[in-house]
Amino acid sequence: MVSHSPSDQNYASNNTQADTRSEKEKAIDDWLPISSSRNAKWWYSAFHNVTAMVGAGVLGLPYAMAELGWGPGVAVLIISWVVTLYTLWQMVEMHEMVPGKRFDRYHELGQHAFGEKLGLYIVVPQQLIVEVGVNIIYMVTGGTSLKKFHDVVCSSCKDIKLTYFIMIFASAHFVLSHLPNFNSISGVSLAAAVMSLSYSTIAWAASVHKGVVKDVDYGYKAKSTAGKVLNFFSALGDVAFAYAGHNVVLEIQATIPSTPEKPSKGPMWRGVIVAYIIVALCYFPVSLIGYWMFGNSVDDNILITLEKPAWLIAMANLFVVVHVIGSYQIYAMPVFDMIETVLVKKMHFKPSRALRFITRNIYVALTMFIGITFPFFGGLLSFFGGFAFAPTTYFLPCIMWLAIKKPRKYSLSWWTNWICIVLGVLLMILAPIGGLRQIIIKAKTYKFYS
Template identity: 85%
Template sequence: MVNDNDNGIATHDQQNGYNQVDNRTENEKAIDAWLPITSSRNAKWWYSAFHNVTAMVGAGVLSLPYALSELGWGPGVAVLVISWVVTLYTLWQMVEMHEMVPGKRFDRYHELGQHAFGEKLGLYIVVPQQLIVEVGVNIVYMVTGGKSLQKFHDVVCGDSCKHIKLTYFIMIFASAHFVLSHLPNLNSISGVSLAAAVMSLSYSTIAWTAALNKGVQKNVQYGYKAKSTVGTVFNFFSALGDVAFAYAGHNVVLEIQATIPSTPEKPSKGPMWKGVVVAYIVVAICYFPVALVGYYVYGNGVSDNLLISLNKPAWLIAMANLFVVVHVIGSYQVYAMPVFDMIETVLVKKLNFTPSFTLRFITRNTYVALTMFIAICFPFFSGLLGFFGGFAFAPTTYFLPCIMWLSLYKPKKWSLSWITNWICIALGVSLMILSPIGGLRSIIVQAKTYKFFS
């Protein structure tokens, strides 16, 4: 994966007020104008707001009451609040670093990694983790979309309909992506993204208001569900991963910022940060009520997807599940776009394929089909969240930005910036080590009773 910025920046940037010499050939300019991340740079700040909401408020929000039940009241609330603050801080760092070199833009996470750690090492550190996150999210969203469609079907039909396997619902959900994944770039999916952001706010509100309306359940218990200490500890670790998964927007933040125009007088970080702050306020409005109310009402009996715990009123729950489907369609696209960009960059720049509709058609459809197939094989929702959450989300969200910041800005030892970054790194590393352990155990436990292609 070549860092295109070494050759100067796309002509869009010259129009945007950067007058640096562009040393690239016409062919290279044409390729940059074709690739999904660099092809369009006319986004407004509110595009950044709803792309960020769509990327951040995943269906993970619905598993937060379950995570809270495994963490307990005190630790659970602390983990939620600390995660919100730490990830907002690391997101601010990434927005700042996007244009830290005058006249140059780090349009992709790995380009910033290459600037911080060197050409080769930067790629090896960032790309595998970013791919695990983005592909992992896409697989989990295939499962979520399928499960929500199934729930919608079951609620609307009641007992009068025949039971349909989850596999078929995942396929129905995937069919939307065989169409939508051919939208060329991030700006072109802004309409889908806006719909998704509105839906996420809607179903989060439905989830916690319906739970509150239901009232605290009889015999509700707030103790840990696992019978043994070992089980409790493993569940605690897994829940940490669920929370980490809930804050995964960092993996697409530079790519989103790349779509915003920039000049030396008006750098892109201004509108981008405005969008991020709005997005984080929406995130708080979605996350905290769902987590606290869901756990308060159901205690440790809450399902790993809050909407599955709620059955009445039927029309409202059916609607909420449909909202989840629309939202997850948008989220899938926001996370898939950087993956498409990576695949297409390698094919066109390294393997010298000609940029064409056919190339895009084959690669993108293959990717959608692959994520669909894996989702059908492994639909263990919460365990997958815990496993992926710690394994790759913790580094890219909680501490990689801090390491980059320390290596590039070199703040003074024991200064506030230095201390803050090291605290975030310590929290992130412990999260990365602990949560996959819990997540893997719950996958193993669930796998015992699971039948393939059920």
């Protein structure tokens, strides 16, 4: 388990509280990926958040709309956007709520809210499920998009196994994973953010160009009531997966400089607002136009439904690959920080390049291996990811806010947080039920390493 004392991270320029860390502790904090570099600008926050939030899952949103239907689908999209923006604002506010301290990591805030040990046990497992789970999904997504690009560009070529494409995708991470901290991956993250906007635009613009399909049907795909209900639950999980950026938001804010006069929440919030506008520009047109044009005949990846023009679909898949490379790094960095913290602070390994080289390569290899073994991991994630995605994004920030800020009972803040908690708990219970059904359906026809 990882344990940082929040007091480890002090304002360098805050004279009201002396820095009590030893030289050794300072050296370790200056080496760890999250706390080593604090010179980020507000726009770093914008594109890091876009890269973290807009996953390739956006291409599956028209399919989620088909399972939800027009009314519930639009309502779920809007409510999710509003609720997650609110909970993200709470986390940005709580980053420096104690004068002289910065909660640089999600679990540090958890420890402050729930106690040193309990906070760790509540937050770390959930955060790890999300971050490692997303990394595995992105291994599969990157490999799948590379395969689609190859198949479109060279339709007459010999068929190559998905396994090999996942390995090709992983090879980029065996190199990029050795960038030391968040600021060093800002270039990769910027490219990824631009790509997410690009392929989202291609998806909805190509749908508009194709027009509404003949005999379009907006009814539910499933014919049985049970099928409709379970598909609905699964779609809720897909939408929840679309808003997973909260798991890295404090870690992103930790890279922004802060003084008592100019706290980091100002530039961070500016970046978050820009990011959320871009998220809306990606999510809403793709999901609504995609469903409007194709109805319930839409595939779980809208690029498959489009098929033509071939060059545009090939380009969109290549954009997905570049974006997913950046997203993988954004989610891997807090995991690297946890692993390196345990090794250096608990097991007393010497902070070195060799340590970083070995641990990060092992992590990339592990996510690659699981991705190759279970390429239907998307269903797996709505199953057990529902237990972690919904809490860390939808209601854990609200519980922390109630525990730390203690708003007056029945006040607007109190009601808002409790409504978010109820919605989040419902999502946490319902999404895994739909996810389990998806796994059972896909596992029936699945062959290992095909």
